[in-house]
Amino acid sequence: MAGQRARRRIPEATVARLPVYLQLLSTQYDDGVTNISSEELADLAGVNAAKVRKDLSYLGSYGTRGVGYEVEFLVYQIKRELGLTHDWPVVIVGAGNLGQALAGYGGFTERGFPVGGIVDVDPAKIGTVVGGARVRHVDELDQIVRSNDLSIGVIATPAAAAQSAADALVAAGITSILNFAPNVINAPHGVSVRKVDLAVELQILSYHEQRRANARQATLQSVPGAGGPRRGASA
Amino acid sequence: MAGQRARRRIPEATVARLPVYLQLLSTQYDDGVTNISSEELADLAGVNAAKVRKDLSYLGSYGTRGVGYEVEFLVYQIKRELGLTHDWPVVIVGAGNLGQALAGYGGFTERGFPVGGIVDVDPAKIGTVVGGARVRHVDELDQIVRSNDLSIGVIATPAAAAQSAADALVAAGITSILNFAPNVINAPHGVSVRKVDLAVELQILSYHEQRRANARQATLQSVPGAGGPRRGASA
DNA sequence: AGGGCTTTGTGAAAACGTGCACGAAGTGCC
DNA sequence: GGCACTTCGTGCACGTTTTCACAAAGCCCT
Numbered sequence: 001m002a003g004q005r006a007r008r009r010i011p012e013a014t015v016a017r018l019p020v021y022l023q024l025l026s027t028q029y030d031d032g033v034t035n036i037s038s039e040e041l042a043d044l045a046g047v048n049a050a051k052v053r054k055d056l057s058y059l060g061s062y063g064t065r066g067v068g069y070e071v072e073f074l075v076y077q078i079k080r081e082l083g084l085t086h087d088w089p090v091v092i093v094g095a096g097n098l099g100q101a102l103a104g105y106g107g108f109t110e111r112g113f114p115v116g117g118i119v120d121v122d123p124a125k126i127g128t129v130v131g132g133a134r135v136r137h138v139d140e141l142d143q144i145v146r147s148n149d150l151s152i153g154v155i156a157t158p159a160a161a162a163q164s165a166a167d168a169l170v171a172a173g174i175t176s177i178l179n180f181a182p183n184v185i186n187a188p189h190g191v192s193v194r195k196v197d198l199a200v201e202l203q204i205l206s207y208h209e210q211r212r213a214n215a216r217q218a219t220l221q222s223v224p225g226a227g228g229p230r231r232g233a234s235a
Numbered sequence: 236m237a238g239q240r241a242r243r244r245i246p247e248a249t250v251a252r253l254p255v256y257l258q259l260l261s262t263q264y265d266d267g268v269t270n271i272s273s274e275e276l277a278d279l280a281g282v283n284a285a286k287v288r289k290d291l292s293y294l295g296s297y298g299t300r301g302v303g304y305e306v307e308f309l310v311y312q313i314k315r316e317l318g319l320t321h322d323w324p325v326v327i328v329g330a331g332n333l334g335q336a337l338a339g340y341g342g343f344t345e346r347g348f349p350v351g352g353i354v355d356v357d358p359a360k361i362g363t364v365v366g367g368a369r370v371r372h373v374d375e376l377d378q379i380v381r382s383n384d385l386s387i388g389v390i391a392t393p394a395a396a397a398q399s400a401a402d403a404l405v406a407a408g409i410t411s412i413l414n415f416a417p418n419v420i421n422a423p424h425g426v427s428v429r430k431v432d433l434a435v436e437l438q439i440l441s442y443h444e445q446r447r448a449n450a451r452q453a454t455l456q457s458v459p460g461a462g463g464p465r466r467g468a469s470a
Numbered sequence: 471a472g473g474g475c476t477t478t479g480t481g482a483a484a485a486c487g488t489g490c491a492c493g494a495a496g497t498g499c500c
Numbered sequence: 501g502g503c504a505c506t507t508c509g510t511g512c513a514c515g516t517t518t519t520c521a522c523a524a525a526g527c528c529c530t
Contacts, residue, residue: 471530472529472530473528473529473530474527474528474529475526475527475528475529476525476526476527476528477524477525477526477527478523478524478525478526479522479523479524479525480521480522480523480524481520481521481522481523482519482520482521483518483519483520483521484517484518484519484520485516485517485518485519486515486516486517486518487514487515487516487517488513488514488515488516489512489513489514489515490511490512490513490514491510491511491512491513492509492510492511493508493509493510493511494507494508494509494510495506495507495508495509496505496506496507496508497504497505497506497507498503498504498505498506499502499503499504499505500501500502500503500504
């Protein structure tokens with residue numbers, strides 16, 4: 001049978017779920033669980049059991065029919081596939097409120113992403129220590145990235161500075177960017193960019209709240225509200 | 236034509252993009268742009284123009300053929316649909332590193348989600364002030380939620396405390412939860428839950444890095460690596 | 471060894487999301 | 501007013517993701 005190298009491409013939707021399985025499986029392992037069925041894992045993850053099986057099948061046929069999956073082995077395989085067999089130190093651009101929080105938040109280090117450096121443009125921040133790392137000037141980015149062989153950069157700047165932060169990261173040789181600034185950034189082909197916008201998440205929740213409120217209204221009385229300005233109403 | 240109330244359901248994928256458009260449009264508006272075409276907006280958002288048009292068409296037919304969309308009006312319509320015509324104060328559970336950062340991070344307030352309260356279980360934290368709000372005991376959650384008529388709760392506790400935080404929020408009458416803890420939480424039907432796991436985002440990036448590294452290897456030499464332990468190799 | 475039970479792995483169908491392509495509807499110039 | 505030009509709104513085809521359903525494969529008991 002074919003070796004590991006020529007593994008088929010894993011669908012993006014599956015890649016996004018593997019870390020969740022990994023987290024759950026690790027917890028189970030710590031609790032002494034040695035075996036788990038797709039249905040148990042599905043319950044924990046809040047998804048459908050068939051989906052779990054299909055997701056895991058992209059890693060290879062590592063289950064045993066009638067029994068389930070060996071937790072420890074599965075943890076290893078997922079880590080392997082996600083590239084988590086070693087740490088990936090990250091460099092944070094922006095030592096403001098958010099950057100400091102990210103650096104100080106232990107969650108990253110704990111899960112294999114220690115802070116390999118943090119930079120800012122503000123001279124007042126240079127030299128201060130956050131989360132065990134000394135803040136350095138953004139001009140040193142190139143040197144930091146290359147000397148530590150970093151691949152992942154985190155943008156924690158205000159929106160206005162995000163694009164230049166991205167450009168600096170790319171110029172320094174970074175190939176994956178996690179962007180916390182609330183705007184879209186451009187990066188050359190071959191650089192992966194993911195965006196996390198905390199306010200967007202709240203806005204999505206707000207939409208659902210709004211919807212529930214409307215539904216309640218509609219139930220109580222079927223007369224629609226006046227409905228705000230129509231086109232051109234302002235000006 | 237039909238009124239506003241009986242609007243067809245908006246696909247979740249579109250709901251997730253509307254906040255992005257909103258952000259871009261607001262910026263454009265501040266820059267004095269009064270009109271915008273689907274193509275311009277698509278460029279800014281980094282998506283396809285047809286997708287923008289389809290997304291916006293769920294709000295109604297608010298564009299003008301040959302001209303584009305009126306920025307101000309569109310901003311109003313998106314806000315309206317997302318329920319952003321008024322603020323949604325949020326209550327944060329957990330005043331640790333992450334909770335403090337979220338409360339201190341101005342980005343929430345700025346986008347319509349002021350911190351309406353922050354609670355913790357640790358007596359040492361009660362009474363301290365973070366981001367303008369005084370930390371109160373989690374037992375007061377009920378009172379805080381009801382007296383301020385809050386709908387949205389944010390979980391910023393360690394993983395182990397996340398489920399009880401969720402239970403407390405639900406008991407207090409919260410109907411939307413944003414969960415930053417790295418585990419899945421259960422909530423009754425009718426309560427919206429969204430999860431943001433910062434480490435998961437990094438792990439997804441790690442997968443792509445890993446993949447690129449493998450591709451480089453494969454190009455250089457076609458001999459696969461030894462490949463780590465096989466099933467049962469440990470124990 | 472054989473039968474019953476459990477649970478995987480995967481084809482096929484359904485649902486969903488995306489992008490193209492084009493008719494419809496508007497503007498502005500002459 | 502008519503014509504050329506622009507840009508929206510959407511039907512349709514395509515790709516991706518989810519779900520169903522079931523044969524295959526293993527375990528355990530007798």
